[in-house]
Amino acid sequence: MPLPRPVPMPGPDQVDLRPPDHAETVVIMRGWKGALSGSTGLTELQKLLMRAISRSMTGFEVDPDGIEPLGAEGLARALARRNEIFRTRILQLILLGELVLAPPPADVYEAVGEYAAALGVDDDMREVAKHYAEGSLGLALTDFERNGYTADWDSARSAQLHAKVALTEPWQQVVDDPALAARWADLAHCPEGSLGLGVHRFYRARGFVHPGLPGSAPPYLAQHDWVHVLADYGTTLESELEVFGLIGRGIPDPRGFSLLAMVLGLFETGQLQRAAGLFEADAGHLSGEGVALRLGDAMRRGARAGVDLLGVDWFSLAELPVTQARRDLGLPDKDQLAVSAGSVGPWSQGGISPFQRGSGMKLAAAEGRPYQSYGAEL
Structure with missing residues (x-):
């Protein structure tokens, strides 16, 4: 299945820089749930992370059992006025939930790729998740060294x-x-x-x-x-x-x-x-x-x-x-x-x-x- 087309980034006069309110927090958590549920649903640890991070980062605690999942295009459209850095941070929250799985299932890895494409952003840690999913743990370590924060060390x-x-x-x-x-x-x-x-x-x-x-x-x-x-x-x-x-x-x-x-x-x-x-x-x-x-x-x-x-x-x-x-x-x-x-x-x-x-x-x-x-x- 082809990846969704990215929702364009907003212009300087359109970007929304306000903190997420309760409604947007729920939308973000619905997208998080949609990306990570896969064929088996969320794990208890993923649910704990969703509750904890929604509360700590926005002030609104969202119960993942009380919301419906939201697809990649739906999340991206809801965040159409958000800029690249905001969307990247949302993708990283999704990745956080993926990286606590050992190993990440293939359907979850593929779904996260769809959300990244729709949001129009990416993160090099997706390659780490890919190698985890494939069992290539040595390559995962190489990815940390090549693509992480210290990759361009001088x-x-x-x-x-x-x-x-x-x-x-x-x-x-x-x-x-x-x-x-x-x-x-x-x-x-x-x-x-x-x-x-x-x-x-x-x-x-x-x-x-x-x-x-x-x-x-x-x-x-x-x-x-x-x-x-x-x-x-x-x-x-x-x-x-x-x-x-x-x-x-x-x-x-x-x-x-x-x-x-x-x-x-x-x-x-x-x-x-x-x-x-x-x-x-x-x-x-x-x-x-x-x-x-x-x-x-x-x-x-x-x-x-x-x-x-x-x-x-x-x-x-x-x-x-x-x-x-x-x-x-x-x-x-x-x-x-x-x-x-x-x-x-x-x-x-x-x-x-x-x-x-x-x-x-x-x-x-x-x-x-x-x-x-x-x-x-x-």
Whole structure:
């Protein structure tokens, strides 16, 4: 069957830039349901995501069981006054629902292609979904590297990492840079309550190795450790989903969505075995109770901030109080429903994993000091 013709983009005097109202939110969710239902209908996780994201991103919670699916052309016509970036974000919501399936059924993959064509937009993560559907997991990883947010990486993008050499690849490890390691160690001297001291304690409590030393995470990946402290997220895999939901949706470039797609492949479906130079697959965490709601809230916070948090020179903000850094970057607080659903900070019960606590205790013993978790508990 031929793909539908795209609904033209509106002109500058026709485009609608207002937030979706209740009626349009329902239309969008109907289109989401139409794209993903396939021959077997929505999964419970997809329904949870629809409820959570409709509420967090628009303020209107839509029950997918109470709406009728809407076809590709119907959705595109309903969004005729919406511009390319808005339509792309809607396609990404559809892709989000597709990428939690392991693997995506062929009929769902084909349907998503119809919605992309009718909307007149596309996203490179559709190729990842295609390879997932075909069982070509190695090709899926290649697609992340070739088509994701870091595909056009240039060594100039590594300046904020303060490594002694410009990085030629985003997830390149740096294990022989004493000056970089010293810069991270100096965070111990930041003021009480500051972002920098928080990151220092974050590393000590978990036994993390500073970038620049053997066994450390790639400096670009270490950028997200600052976000854990800034945004008040722990370090279990459920919290990693929140952090990358916030980061991926916060990046103004729509390709930032690939970072969220990456952690879904790692920590929900397990179809992505390894990524970002350090992370390894551990499936099923988005399906945990309350985690979909927490992800939706993290995406809301990222969208409100609209900042590429992986591109920030965090050392320039290290002396600031965490609350001021959060305010300066335009990051709103967590929704209380997300907190009630289990969203915890790095210094809370549930904010650390058993492995991380054990690593922190080993590091403390090796350095001849008492272990201090700074409030992080299992």
